Amino acid sequence: xxxxxxxxxxxxxxxxxxxxxxxxxxxxxxxxxxxxxxxxxxxxxxxxxxxxxxxxxxxxxxxxxxxxxxxxxxxxxxxxxxxxxxxxxxxxxxxxxxxxxxxxxxxxxxxxxxxxxxxxxxxxxxxxxxxxxxxxxxxxxxxxxxxxxxxxxxxxxxxxxxxxxxxxxxxxxxxxxxxxxxxxxxxxxxxxxxxxxxxxxxxxxxxxxxxxxxxxxxxxxxxxxxxxxxxxxxxxxxxxxxxxxxxxxxxxxxxxxxxxxxxxxxxxxxxxxxxxxxxxxxxxxxxxxxxxxxxxxxxxxxxxxxxxxxxxxxxxxxxxxxxxxxxxxx
Amino acid sequence: xxxxxxxxxxxxxxxxxxxxxxxxxxxxxxxxxxxxxxxxxxxxxxxxxxxxxxxxxxxxxxxxxxxxxxxxxxxxxxxxxxxxxxxxxxxxxxxxxxxxxxxxxxxxxxxxxxxxxxxxxxxxxxxxxxxxxxxxxxxxxxxxxxxxxxxxxxxxxxxxxxxxxxxxxxxxxxxxxxxxxxxxxxxxxxxxxxxxxxxxxxxxxxxxxxxxxxxxxxxxxxxxxxxxxxxxxxxxxxxxxxxxxxxxxxxxxxxxxxxxxxxxxxxxxxxxxxxxxxxxxxxxxxxxxxxxxxxxxxxxxxxxxxxxxxxxxxxxxxxxxxxxxxxxxxxxxxxxxxxxxxxxxxxxxxxx
Numbered sequence: 001x002x003x004x005x006x007x008x009x010x011x012x013x014x015x016x017x018x019x020x021x022x023x024x025x026x027x028x029x030x031x032x033x034x035x036x037x038x039x040x041x042x043x044x045x046x047x048x049x050x051x052x053x054x055x056x057x058x059x060x061x062x063x064x065x066x067x068x069x070x071x072x073x074x075x076x077x078x079x080x081x082x083x084x085x086x087x088x089x090x091x092x093x094x095x096x097x098x099x100x101x102x103x104x105x106x107x108x109x110x111x112x113x114x115x116x117x118x119x120x121x122x123x124x125x126x127x128x129x130x131x132x133x134x135x136x137x138x139x140x141x142x143x144x145x146x147x148x149x150x151x152x153x154x155x156x157x158x159x160x161x162x163x164x165x166x167x168x169x170x171x172x173x174x175x176x177x178x179x180x181x182x183x184x185x186x187x188x189x190x191x192x193x194x195x196x197x198x199x200x201x202x203x204x205x206x207x208x209x210x211x212x213x214x215x216x217x218x219x220x221x222x223x224x225x226x227x228x229x230x231x232x233x234x235x236x237x238x239x240x241x242x243x244x245x246x247x248x249x250x251x252x253x254x255x256x257x258x259x260x261x262x263x264x265x266x267x268x269x270x271x272x273x274x275x276x277x278x279x280x281x282x283x284x285x286x287x288x289x290x291x292x293x294x295x296x297x298x299x300x301x302x303x304x305x306x307x308x309x310x311x312x313x314x315x316x317x318x319x320x321x322x323x324x325x326x327x328x329x330x
Numbered sequence: 331x332x333x334x335x336x337x338x339x340x341x342x343x344x345x346x347x348x349x350x351x352x353x354x355x356x357x358x359x360x361x362x363x364x365x366x367x368x369x370x371x372x373x374x375x376x377x378x379x380x381x382x383x384x385x386x387x388x389x390x391x392x393x394x395x396x397x398x399x400x401x402x403x404x405x406x407x408x409x410x411x412x413x414x415x416x417x418x419x420x421x422x423x424x425x426x427x428x429x430x431x432x433x434x435x436x437x438x439x440x441x442x443x444x445x446x447x448x449x450x451x452x453x454x455x456x457x458x459x460x461x462x463x464x465x466x467x468x469x470x471x472x473x474x475x476x477x478x479x480x481x482x483x484x485x486x487x488x489x490x491x492x493x494x495x496x497x498x499x500x501x502x503x504x505x506x507x508x509x510x511x512x513x514x515x516x517x518x519x520x521x522x523x524x525x526x527x528x529x530x531x532x533x534x535x536x537x538x539x540x541x542x543x544x545x546x547x548x549x550x551x552x553x554x555x556x557x558x559x560x561x562x563x564x565x566x567x568x569x570x571x572x573x574x575x576x577x578x579x580x581x582x583x584x585x586x587x588x589x590x591x592x593x594x595x596x597x598x599x600x601x602x603x604x605x606x607x608x609x610x611x612x613x614x615x616x617x618x619x620x621x622x623x624x625x626x627x628x629x630x631x632x633x634x635x636x637x638x639x640x641x642x643x644x645x646x647x648x649x650x651x652x653x654x655x656x657x658x659x660x661x662x663x664x665x666x667x668x669x670x671x672x673x674x675x676x677x678x679x680x681x682x
Contacts, residue, residue, distance in 0.1 A: 212533060269534065273505075
């Protein structure tokens, strides 16, 4: 049984009686200790997926159907009490900006002790000791002293390390990290990613890494989901997706990177931009920007098919696949 | 050191910028040794940097946040007054110009900012945004000429001129940045200072904007000063790279030389930290500690507190930029002395 299993999750946002669909029936699994990357551009629905998994969406967003099964139990059907004991404890979340995540008027120690004592029967002293150990694990120098400092006294990289330590406090089974290094410099990003990778490996923690950076996904994750306009359009092993992407959007995303073209020459750009939620095109949401789009793409949403190691939702790939099977039949 | 004229289009010599952090005169007064003394605390954002930009070049300034790269950009665009040093453009000193004397320079040097959501006035239509600089810098132009100019510029950046009546909130991020670039182009500049112009944009949109900038360079022969923290963009776009750390120059080199054979230990660490697409075993050089505050600069080399090769000399003496055999300028005692440290060499591709 997989650790987490999302089935047909649909999220809508309502505005003055009208509703738009932000997540369109997405399904995926995360196995125990597996590291899964979620990539896509802004507005693809990556962060909403993360929030919906913790049932943390707030108005005007709401879950319109589907299941989020964590160890077989549907998070969305749990009582508020059960959900509280799950969040932070079994599933933890790391957000983009550590300055916003940490409470500026409490010391690091107060925040860590509070989290620990909310879930475990511990004395203040015991909780502080656990906090010190966790800070040491994420390579924070002189952890004892840090506990009495406020977030503003620490640098961005240090703060994000503390956020990771806090996420690991209660030994969760799954960490959802939403763009954990986007606000940080590249040298610090590399440190934080290495740390996250090490923590997940050594503690057998599952990781869902939400990012727009394909380089980061390639170095940290085992499996990747590519999202576009509220749907998963391609999923598979990270190596397969990076080396041999099948969906024209994934191909475009990888080819648009400056590394993929010789210096000085034109980059391979994807024309246009992501459609807005209230003006979703008919058929495949990518068809207005797709170089391979035909009439079928303009009218019908493609189904997900297995092709060359990955699962893809694209009519063109489907056609290639049926050609292949008919060849095999002959 | 006396400023040496190298004939380059833009010459930056011994440029310095300090920002006072005291909020006023009274706060800067300190009581010391029985006397009241005035002691201002300042952020040393840019310290004694010199480099050249030749006509048609695209010089990229890279470094981490707080290294002073945006401050350099703003001083070149004449939005900030340097605390010391000089900036010479086409033989003319521009950092001392004031008021009306600045106008001809503003027409030659234009700036594109990072965030097109903030740099465009939400109350002005696209047309108004583009007409304003056109009219201001060509006071003799009549309304028809201004309109034609705006339409031509919009077309050249790939935005339909019929959109002139729209407001910026009706456009996507990529379209807005095109308008911001179009605004810089309305006065036919020779030189564009671009401060992280693509950092706020998505990957597919970044490619669109970078392509536009390359196209403008070819069409209008524009020289760029490009500020960025994204090294893959530098490798693609830049002809020359200036690596800054804590307001000082570490290394200046041709793009190809820098990526093939980085010399300064900081440049090596920076390059090793870029996540690579195809390589799943990163050889990342981990720097110890953190960037010191620019209020109290470390003595000697600014990088000595984190440098794996630092020794006693680095702690007391600030290294000067030394020209290397391949033409790059490196400010590092270790490189100058040919010091080797096994830890750092193993981390990066060996120089060819």
